[in-house]
Amino acid sequence: MSAEPRQTPWSDSYDGWRADAADPAFSEWLRSGSEPEWTAVVTHPFAASITRGLTSEEAMRRYLVQDFQFVDSFTALLGAAVAAADNFESRVPFGRFLGETATTEEKTYFHRALAALGASEAELTAPPLEPVTADFRALMDEARRSLDYPAILAVLCVAEWSYLGWASLAEEPLPGGPGGPGSFVHREWIELHEGPAFRAWVAFLRGELDRLGPALPAREQARVLDVFRRAVRLELRFFDMAAGS
Ligand SMILES: Cc1ncc(CN)c(N)n1
Numbered sequence: 001m002s003a004e005p006r007q008t009p010w011s012d013s014y015d016g017w018r019a020d021a022a023d024p025a026f027s028e029w030l031r032s033g034s035e036p037e038w039t040a041v042v043t044h045p046f047a048a049s050i051t052r053g054l055t056s057e058e059a060m061r062r063y064l065v066q067d068f069q070f071v072d073s074f075t076a077l078l079g080a081a082v083a084a085a086d087n088f089e090s091r092v093p094f095g096r097f098l099g100e101t102a103t104t105e106e107k108t109y110f111h112r113a114l115a116a117l118g119a120s121e122a123e124l125t126a127p128p129l130e131p132v133t134a135d136f137r138a139l140m141d142e143a144r145r146s147l148d149y150p151a152i153l154a155v156l157c158v159a160e161w162s163y164l165g166w167a168s169l170a171e172e173p174l175p176g177g178p179g180g181p182g183s184f185v186h187r188e189w190i191e192l193h194e195g196p197a198f199r200a201w202v203a204f205l206r207g208e209l210d211r212l213g214p215a216l217p218a219r220e221q222a223r224v225l226d227v228f229r230r231a232v233r234l235e236l237r238f239f240d241m242a243a244g245s
Pocket residue numbers: 067070071159160163235238
């Protein structure tokens with residue numbers, strides 16, 4: 001990307017500030033422009049405690065109750081990606097992942113995990129939202145309503161790529177094994193965000209940003225970066241909330 005010192009996307013002028021069209025790694029430009037928060041998310045102590053199976057049941061319940069509300073807006077955002085993508089080939093992976101999220105994977109995981117953690121029906125269906133959950137849902141709803149494909153991609157990419165980041169730091173044996181710390185709640189949450197299929201999904205999201213981003217006008221690139229950064233900050237706040245800090 002451009003070697004020029006970057007202006008912030010909040011500055012008044014965007015002249016001379018854009019990703020370099022010759023460099024396809026627009027997603028990496030977005031990620032590195034979101035430091036140090038990006039690394040703080042991926043290495044967050046709460047995420048690390050999940051990978052080690054050390055998160056308490058109470059903390060896991062509080063986190064997953066809020067995250068189930070996140071997943072609701074996230075699923076709607078996937079639907080918007082199907083609608084907003086600029087070609088048929090790109091719509092298909094969103095549709096496939098939407099189906100998995102809505103039916104098999106995350107949905108059954110949440111029901112089983114929250115039942116095992118003793119969550120009430122009210123916590124499952126309509127819990128009081130933490131401020132960060134409400135803010136994250138607002139950002140996703142804003143991107144969904146805009147039907148702006150690069151902005152939608154930015155939010156989805158942060159959510160999935162950052163989760164791949166911390167989950168891929170988990171070491172074998174994963175939690176929840178015989179005699180070890182943690183339970184299936186920790187292990188399956190890691191497995192949902194790691195492995196070849198999830199890596200391919202993240203590579204697809206990044207590839208879409210890399211395909212479209214370099215050709216965007218500078219002002220549009222700055223706007224995508226702004227959305228990306230907002231999402232990264234929300235991921236950080238979400239883990240902070242879960243950690244009780
Ligand atoms: C807050 C948050 N961010 C990302 C993910 C990954 N789908 C999630 N489940 N929750």
